[in-house]
Amino acid sequence: MAADSGNFHIHQRVSFRDTNQLCTVRYIGPVEGTKGDWLGVEWDDPNRGKHSGMYGGKRLRLEGTFGVVCANICSYQQGNSDLATAASFVRPARPTSTPLSFLEALHKKYASETLGTTPTGGPPEGQKATEAPIKWGSKVVEEVGFEKIRRQLAILNELRIVILDGMSIACVSREMSGRDATEQIRQTCPKIIELDVGRNLFEQWADIVHICEALDGLRSLRVKYVMTICHRRPARKRLPRLISTAHSGNRFSNLTLEDRGNGEEINKALAHVRDLGLDNNFISWKEIATLTTPFISLTSLSASENNLSSLSPHLVPQSLTTLTLERNNFTSLSVLSPLAALQNLQRLSLKSNKIRAASDPSTFRKGETDPKFPEALSYVDLSYNAIGDWPFIDNLSDVFPGLTGLRVSHNPLYEDAAVVEADGKTNPVAMGVEEGYMLTLARLKGLKSLNFSNITPQERTNAEMYYLSRIGKALAAVPETDEPKALLQHRRYAELCDLYGPPVISRVSTSEINPNSLEARLINIKFRLEPSGITKHQEIPKGVDVYRLKGIVGRMFGVRPLGTRVVWESNEWDPVGGSEDGYDDDDEDEGGGLVEMPESEGREDGEKEDREKGKWVRREVELEDGTREIGFWIEGREATVRVELR
Numbered sequence: 262m263a264a265d266s267g268n269f270h271i272h273q274r275v276s277f278r279d280t281n282q283l284c285t286v287r288y289i290g291p292v293e294g295t296k297g298d299w300l301g302v303e304w305d306d307p308n309r310g311k312h313s314g315m316y317g318g319k320r321l322r323l324e325g326t327f328g329v330v331c332a333n334i335c336s337y338q339q340g341n342s343d344l345a346t347a348a349s350f351v352r353p354a355r356p357t358s359t360p361l362s363f364l365e366a367l368h369k370k371y372a373s374e375t376l377g378t379t380p381t382g383g384p385p386e387g388q389k390a391t392e393a394p395i396k397w398g399s400k401v402v403e404e405v406g407f408e409k410i411r412r413q414l415a416i417l418n419e420l421r422i423v424i425l426d427g428m429s430i431a432c433v434s435r436e437m438s439g440r441d442a443t444e445q446i447r448q449t450c451p452k453i454i455e456l457d458v459g460r461n462l463f464e465q466w467a468d469i470v471h472i473c474e475a476l477d478g479l480r481s482l483r484v485k486y487v488m489t490i491c492h493r494r495p496a497r498k499r500l501p502r503l504i505s506t507a508h509s510g511n512r513f514s515n516l517t518l519e520d521r522g523n524g525e526e527i528n529k530a531l532a533h534v535r536d537l538g539l540d541n542n543f544i545s546w547k548e549i550a551t552l553t554t555p556f557i558s559l560t561s562l563s564a565s566e567n568n569l570s571s572l573s574p575h576l577v578p579q580s581l582t583t584l585t586l587e588r589n590n591f592t593s594l595s596v597l598s599p600l601a602a603l604q605n606l607q608r609l610s611l612k613s614n615k616i617r618a619a620s621d622p623s624t625f626r627k628g629e630t631d632p633k634f635p636e637a638l639s640y641v642d643l644s645y646n647a648i649g650d651w652p653f654i655d656n657l658s659d660v661f662p663g664l665t666g667l668r669v670s671h672n673p674l675y676e677d678a679a680v681v682e683a684d685g686k687t688n689p690v691a692m693g694v695e696e697g698y699m700l701t702l703a704r705l706k707g708l709k710s711l712n713f714s715n716i717t718p719q720e721r722t723n724a725e726m727y728y729l730s731r732i733g734k735a736l737a738a739v740p741e742t743d744e745p746k747a748l749l750q751h752r753r754y755a756e757l758c759d760l761y762g763p764p765v766i767s768r769v770s771t772s773e774i775n776p777n778s779l780e781a782r783l784i785n786i787k788f789r790l791e792p793s794g795i796t797k798h799q800e801i802p803k804g805v806d807v808y809r810l811k812g813i814v815g816r817m818f819g820v821r822p823l824g825t826r827v828v829w830e831s832n833e834w835d836p837v838g839g840s841e842d843g844y845d846d847d848d849e850d851e852g853g854g855l856v857e858m859p860e861s862e863g864r865e866d867g868e869k870e871d872r873e874k875g876k877w878v879r880r881e882v883e884l885e886d887g888t889r890e891i892g893f894w895i896e897g898r899e900a901t902v903r904v905e906l907r
Contacts, residue, residue, distance in 0.1 A: 269300060269353060274462035276358040276429050277351070282309055283460065284349075292350055299350040305460075306347075313345035360431035360462055363472055364449060370425060372417060417450045424457040426483075431462040433471045446475035457483040459538070466552065474530035485540035485563070531555040541566040546599075550575035565589065571596040579605060587612040592647075594660055595620040598632040606635065610642040612668075617647035619656045631656065636663030640710075648672040654704050655752050666710040669701060695836035703728035704753060727836065727877070729757045733764025741768065784891065787901045790818050803892030807884045810891055814904055826905040827884045829895050834877040 269275070273286040288301025304310050361369065434442035453476045463469065463484075473479055534556050539549060540563055549564050550573075559578045563585040570590040577584075582605055591597065591614040600606065619631045638661055648654070648669065657664060675697040702708050702716055703724040709716055732751050739747050748754050758764075783800045790796075797817055801810065807827075815822035884894050884902075895902075 272464060274431065274464055275300075275302065276360075276462060278356040278358045280309075281358070281427075282306060283462070284309075287348075289353075298353060300353055302349055302351060303347050304349065308346055310346045310349040312348055358429045361429050362432050362434045363425075363430055363458075363468075364434060364446065366425050366428035366430045367417060367423065367450060370428060371420065371423075418448075419452060420450050421452050422455045423450065423453050425461070426457050427460040429462055430458060431464070433468050443471055443475040446472060447477075451476070452478060454478050455481040457538075459483055459485040459540075470527060470530055473534065477533065479534055481536035482534050483538040485538040485542065485565075527555045528557060532557050535559060536561040538563045539567070540564065543567055545569075546572045547575045550577050553577045561585075572599045574599050576602060579603060581606055583608040585610040587614070587642075589614050591616055593618045593620055595632055601632050601634050604635050604637060606638050608640045609634075609638060611646070612642045613645040615647050616643060617649060617653075619653060619660055631660055633659065634661050634663075639663050640666035642668040643672070644668045644712075645671045648674050650674065651700075651704065651750065654701060658705055658707065663707075664705065665707055667701075667705070667708060668712050670712050693836065699724035699727050699836055700731070703757075706753065706756075723836075723877070725753075725757055726761055727834065728753075729761055729764050730834070732757075733766050736764075737766050737768045781898075783898070784895055785899045786895075787899075788814060788817060788904055789901065790820075790904045791906075801891065803895075804890050806888045806890055807886055807894075808888065810884065811886075818904065820904075820906060823886070824907050826907055828903045828905065829882045829884060830901045830903055831880045831882065831896070833880040835880050836877055 269286050269289055271286060271289065274283065275286060276283050283305045284302040285305075286300055287303050288299075290298055292299045302310075434445060437445060456472070456476065456479060458469070458472070469482075469484060473482065532555070535558055537553065537556060537559055539552070544552075544567055546564075546569055549562075549567070553559060553562060556578055557580065559580055561583040562577060562581055565585055565587040566589065568590055569586065570592070576599065579602075581603055584600065584603070584606060586597075587610055591611065593616060597611075600609070641657075641661055641664060649672070651674070654669070654674070657667070675694075698711065698714075699720075702711050702721060732748075732754055735751075736744055736747055782803050784803055785798065785800050788797050788799065795818065799813070799817070801813065805813075808822075811822040811825055811827065814820070814825055814827060881903075882894055884891065
């Protein structure tokens with residue numbers, strides 16, 4: 262329908278017919294340099310608009326969701342000032358979709374194809390539904406078997422799961438109000454147990470309560486819109502990028518229930534709901550706590566995409582066992598301290614936030630400590646955040662003492678990790694999928710499930726032995742006097758030493774070798790010719806390139822230099838497992854085969870065993886022909902090089 266500006270009001274929810282996009286009216290009036298009135302609207306999709314309320318270099322005060330100019334609305338909603346495109350000016354005459362009542366939307370969705378209805382909401386006996394033909398291009402597609410399904414759905418008083426998202430619902434009923442409207446809904450669809458009314462035109466929270474009051478069997482209520490999210494693999498040193506293909510919940514301008522009578526009536530209307538979704542409504546935690554107070558039986562709450570950056574002390578129902586706070590703006594675990602009061606909470610999802618630390622120094626007051634959640638909380642999802650160091654992982658056992666299940670994939674810690682080499686140098690390389698998995702479970706003693714994968718006793722043993730060897734390598738890279746300081750980064754060191762024995766620490770004293778001396782620049786190499794097994798030793802300067810090294814090998818064994826293949830056999834062990842993406846729960850693991858498993862750190866002759874995925878293999882590096890110095894390939898002052906004839 263088309264209308265003039267007098268038919269609109271501030272905070273009115275509107276859906277324009279040509280785009281089917283939802284928006285909220287924030288301004289009604291003239292715009293300088295133009296004739297007539299305009300509507301300043303804030304689109305639910307912030308990428309839909311053209312500006313941030315600026316026109317002619319001036320900013321009109323568009324009263325938005327947070328009572329500020331639209332430019333700040335865009336910035337606050339997205340946490341990204343580059344997305345200041347949520348506003349548009351449109352003419353009041355632009356055709357809008359006709360708002361529907363709850364019952365009108367119900368009939369339109371489930372019974373619109375019938376020529377008539379019985380008192381129970383179904384089609385008259387013997388009367389067939391009228392259907393528009395379905396076309397695929399220029400061809401008409403024949404439907405087979407759907408008529409029975411439609412006729413079943415058209416019996417409204419038998420419906421149990423009702424999805425009315427995006428149906429332009431603006432009110433409960435047009436003809437009735439109060440108890441009359443409630444009774445009409447109860448008679449029409451009394452058996453609904455799951456209801457979704459997200460992405461609509463509701464302005465009053467009281468309308469939602471009216472609907473719930475009529476549905477005595479309602480158990481699940483969704484007042485949200487589930488966004489389609491595409492997780493793109495980020496470039497190194499960048500955070501995961503989230504691409505959304507839809508933005509829209511409800512934008513309530515009135516959350517009060519002053520016209521709903523006393524609190525007992527409200528509690529009675531909402532007491533039976535156990536699952537509540539309030540995603541993408543841009544309401545504060547205080548408002549969420551206020552809205553959920555009457556839901557005395559609530560066990561699952563989802564409040565994702567509400568731009569929450571911290572939580573006020575207001576409490577949600579103690580009956581909660583599952584809480585989802587995904588795609589908000591939390592930066593630390595300390596801002597979630599109010600949730601520690603939920604004694605029955607078992608599952609907490611914080612996926613796709615900006616969490617990088619346990620506590621935020623800028624907001625933490627003196628004397629405060631990291632939050633400590635009840636032991637009932639056993640599963641936490643921290644995937645797609647900004648976790649970048651191992652101390653955060655170590656601290657999880659303190660913050661979540663009952664933690665047995667964790668998802669922590671797709672964080673910078675696993676995308677770009679600094680590996681300390683034996684000679685003390687730091688070589689930043691991307692951590693392997695299996696390696697990140699092993700180190701995480703080894704650091705957290707109580708984990709039974711990591712990234713939706715159950716941890717077997719053998720996996721834990723392998724991971725803890727590998728972690729202990731990594732600790733030994735880190736200790737060898739620092740002076741003995743700095744060893745206590747280095748061990749502060751490895752809280753389980755003493756415990757692992759009791760289980761598996763201390764690692765072998767091969768530390769070269771700086772007082773014994775002058776780094777500027779010739780001895781420090783030599784590598785004592787043990788050459789082994791295959792398949793004969795002949796071995797020879799020789800000290801080679803690190804500055805010798807691969808071509809010269811092959812010349813030495815040729816003279817040493819009497820073979821053609823360029824007809825050889827030289828391979829450095831290191832003392833390091835790498836995990837062997839599935840594909841590169843096996844660390845994420847969305848991927849499938851492949852691989853396995855013959856691998857080597859060290860029985861001790863000093864073992865030289867590796868035995869081949871037919872083992873399952875997740876074991877170890879000695880790291881080998883082929884010295885490729887070229888002018889690179891062998892010091893680029895070989896680490897340490899002693900090495901074993903295998904010589905093969907091509």
